[in-house]
Amino acid sequence: MFKWLTNCIYLTKEGIRNLWCNRMMTFASIGVLVSCMLLSGGSMLISLNIANILKQVEKNNLVMVYLNDDVTELEAIKVGTAMESISNILEKELITRDEALRQMMEKVENADALLEELLQDNPLPNSYRVTLTDLSKYDQTIEELKALEDVQSVRGESETSQQLVQIEQTITGVLLWIILLLVIVSLFIITNTIRVTMYNRRREISIMKSVGATDWFIRIPFIVEGAIIGVLSALLATLLLGYAYTNIDWGNGMVLWDLVAFENYKMLFLTAFTVAGIVFGSIGSVISIGRYLKDEGGDVFE
Amino acid sequence: MVEFRNVSKTYDNGTKALRDVSLKIEKGEFVFIVGASGSGKSTFLKLIMREEMPNDGEIIVNGRKLSTLRHRDVPHLRRSMGIVFQDFRLIDKMTVYENVSFAMHVVGASPRNIRKRVPYILSLVGLQDKARCYPSELSGGEQQRVALARALVNNPLMIIADEPTGNIDPTLSYEIVELLNEINRRGTTVIMVTHEHSLVKRFRRRVVEINDGCVVADSAQVSVPAAE
Numbered sequence: 001m002f003k004w005l006t007n008c009i010y011l012t013k014e015g016i017r018n019l020w021c022n023r024m025m026t027f028a029s030i031g032v033l034v035s036c037m038l039l040s041g042g043s044m045l046i047s048l049n050i051a052n053i054l055k056q057v058e059k060n061n062l063v064m065v066y067l068n069d070d071v072t073e074l075e076a077i078k079v080g081t082a083m084e085s086i087s088n089i090l091e092k093e094l095i096t097r098d099e100a101l102r103q104m105m106e107k108v109e110n111a112d113a114l115l116e117e118l119l120q121d122n123p124l125p126n127s128y129r130v131t132l133t134d135l136s137k138y139d140q141t142i143e144e145l146k147a148l149e150d151v152q153s154v155r156g157e158s159e160t161s162q163q164l165v166q167i168e169q170t171i172t173g174v175l176l177w178i179i180l181l182l183v184i185v186s187l188f189i190i191t192n193t194i195r196v197t198m199y200n201r202r203r204e205i206s207i208m209k210s211v212g213a214t215d216w217f218i219r220i221p222f223i224v225e226g227a228i229i230g231v232l233s234a235l236l237a238t239l240l241l242g243y244a245y246t247n248i249d250w251g252n253g254m255v256l257w258d259l260v261a262f263e264n265y266k267m268l269f270l271t272a273f274t275v276a277g278i279v280f281g282s283i284g285s286v287i288s289i290g291r292y293l294k295d296e297g298g299d300v301f302e
Numbered sequence: 303m304v305e306f307r308n309v310s311k312t313y314d315n316g317t318k319a320l321r322d323v324s325l326k327i328e329k330g331e332f333v334f335i336v337g338a339s340g341s342g343k344s345t346f347l348k349l350i351m352r353e354e355m356p357n358d359g360e361i362i363v364n365g366r367k368l369s370t371l372r373h374r375d376v377p378h379l380r381r382s383m384g385i386v387f388q389d390f391r392l393i394d395k396m397t398v399y400e401n402v403s404f405a406m407h408v409v410g411a412s413p414r415n416i417r418k419r420v421p422y423i424l425s426l427v428g429l430q431d432k433a434r435c436y437p438s439e440l441s442g443g444e445q446q447r448v449a450l451a452r453a454l455v456n457n458p459l460m461i462i463a464d465e466p467t468g469n470i471d472p473t474l475s476y477e478i479v480e481l482l483n484e485i486n487r488r489g490t491t492v493i494m495v496t497h498e499h500s501l502v503k504r505f506r507r508r509v510v511e512i513n514d515g516c517v518v519a520d521s522a523q524v525s526v527p528a529a530e
Binding site (some may be wrong): 025208 | 373377378379380381385387391392393396401404405407408409410412413450456
């Protein structure tokens, strides 16, 4: 146990020292990792913002449900109860025919007399103002609403909402591909970077093997190195991304919606970057070193 | 200590490095392995270290058949031998002290043991004053003595030296072989590959000559009856 601990301390020290001794490679690796993290982080932020904008749009997206002319207010409330069985409805608000008329007449000047007169014989129907939860189920929900008893007609911004959903799906799809591509590219670059490091140090590895080092004894310093590079890159990438996102004016004046605050996603980014960094760094090391460990001793003797 | 029984080795590219070699090296012996380059000397060492496996025959080191050794036992086999290379194989970014102590870390020695043992071994090879130097600051002979210290520090049963004097000027070569001689006198088996006949002549020890993959001469078989 004690032996194991002293070994661990020694190997961790070796890993840290290797970072410094191979600092050019360390900086290069950190640079590569940080760039990849920034690009995928940037894509993530764009994706988050689009989702956020859509949420705000969806909130405003109204469907008007007009009831039959002969429906009384009491019957209208019953229709409202029936609507509760439709799951995609976020909010609903009953607008009685009198309210509807008043709202309409507010826009007309000096119409008090007319209003009084019309209230006696109101031409408007009772109606519901309905907000949907999920726009992608728009058509289905409209059909369900139409099927309700006493519903005369349903009017909504069908095309607008459909387009919005399509835009979201396209952009999210494209961004997912971009992120996937970046992950593949970064993995490729990282394994290559490590391979170059390994190639430079194969002599060291063969020396270690010739004095009887076990595979793990050789691996651990490389893993420590990879993990430290991963953590440093994650910290740096989060700081840079946060700074760039918050402090640089991306033309906020032209954006109609509020951007999501980086603060809310800071920990998420830091965690994701750290995990990715450690995983990429250390697994990359293990994969790249595997080759040198497999052929027994590499080239101990020429 | 080391026994080859009808060992043959052919590489994948068709090179026949060793043909039907049988040889026995006893504990405490000092053996020179001589032969032209490409004669199979290096293959001989690779086989002892189990860096390569023979196509035929059996190799026994310290009483263990190498053919039955598992991959994870190979490091332990190598810890029983100290290896010295022609090109020293020191780690440039480590000091003399670290190059030697590193071999002790590999076997999991305690820090206390390391602090005691490394200075002792360095004084044994006459480098106690150079502990803080880096390999690049030393002469070839001194670098080889560091390598020797590294090979010795874990108290191996045998020292394997692959042309240890190849990169050193002749006057210093004697010094290195003298050191190996001294180590051998203390009971460690020494196997030294060389092509310098002046050394072989001067230190009258058992000489095994390999030519074209075969043992063509073995001085032990002249003076002593061949062991079974």
